[in-house]
Amino acid sequence: MDNSNFSVEDFVLDSDFRNWILFPNKQRNLRWERYLQQYPERINAIQLAREIVLHLPKTDYSLDEKEISTLWKQIEFKLGNQAEIVKEAIPIPIGSQATIGKHIGSSSKTRFNFPLLKIAAMFFLTVLLGFLYYSLPDREESTETNWLTYSTKPGVKSSLTLSDGSKVTLNAGSSIRYAQDFAGDTREVFLEGEAYFEVAHDPSKPFIVITEDILTTALGTSFNIRVNPSEKIVISLISGKVEVKSTEVQDFTDQLLPGEQMITLAHSRSWEKESFAEEEILAWLNKTIIFDKTPLPEAIKVLENWFGVSISLNNFRDQNLTLSGKFKDETLHNILEGLSYTARFKYDINGKDIQINFQQ
DSSP: OOOTTOOHHHHHHOHHHHHHHHSOOHHHHHHHHHHHHHOGGGHHHHHHHHHHHHTSOSSOOOOOHHHHHHHHHHHHHHHHOOOOBOOOOOSSOOSHHHHHHHTSOSSSOBOOOHHHHHHHHHHHHHHHHHHHHHHSOOOOOOOOOOEEEEEOOTTOOEEEEOTTSOEEEEOTTOEEEEETTOOSSSEEEEEESEEEEEOOOOTTSOEEEEETTEEEEESSOEEEEEEOTTOEEEEEEEESOEEEEESSOTTOEEEEOTTEEEEEETTOSOEEEEEOOHHHHTGGGGTEEEEEEEEHHHHHHHHHHHHTOEEEEESOOOTTOEEEEEEESOOHHHHHHHHHHHHTEEEEEETTEEEEEEOO
């Protein structure tokens, strides 16, 4: 290759030149010594190319923004120092700097046109980085997962279809978080609150619902998961088959068949399996509230979430008080009216503020 008219870019991209700058030896020094004797007009280009090569990473040409910024500062510092370049006081060239210095000229000291060189350096470094980017072996691109969050406010229920075709119905005051395109080997959904899942069948990519430390894994099935404010987790299987396990307790793993549900607490070492009434578990999907000997504080939480209100209990002393009743698509007024007879309380509705007063 004819190197008599090499530019700064050509020198930087030339492997023999880079090896001379970075790993000088006697043979390379003599070869480039002869080159400079033959083409002394290339000295300025060689000096600038040397500065660029010295400031490039030696083993990895993938630069982040901080490294590139540091590199430019170092190059600009050297280019901005307009001190005269003096001939190296070394009689025998033992490296690239000595060889270059020997050919700068002893009688007249050389000055660079630094503004022009700065522009040239910017141009050639840009070209160089582009060349290295496209010429080096492909690297695995780092991908950043795009997480989506879908939430419902108290008093609002909603349904959505995920990218894999799975359908999720969220109860009021609930939320799910999931990767937009389910990248990876699994389909993971993080749940807070309550949701009903109809999972699209895909044996190669298990569907996993994560609630606290509990993982519920399904291939293609339908199930309901409810997480109470007390961190009680109830997993009810409608169809198919699921595996439930804990990320914290190694022995905590079990499977559910249709009609079975698991009840556990977050970060617990124990769980219970039992049968359940599907009508009761899925009542919320049919706009129905069912209280079956439900403790009053728990029932109040259900009503607050269902209607998006705040309920205060005044003079409440009977901690064993439970409520029972079935209310399909009823107003809050009608529900409180029905419950007030058995629980013996009076109530006052003022917008979203509800006061329940027990008789003293």
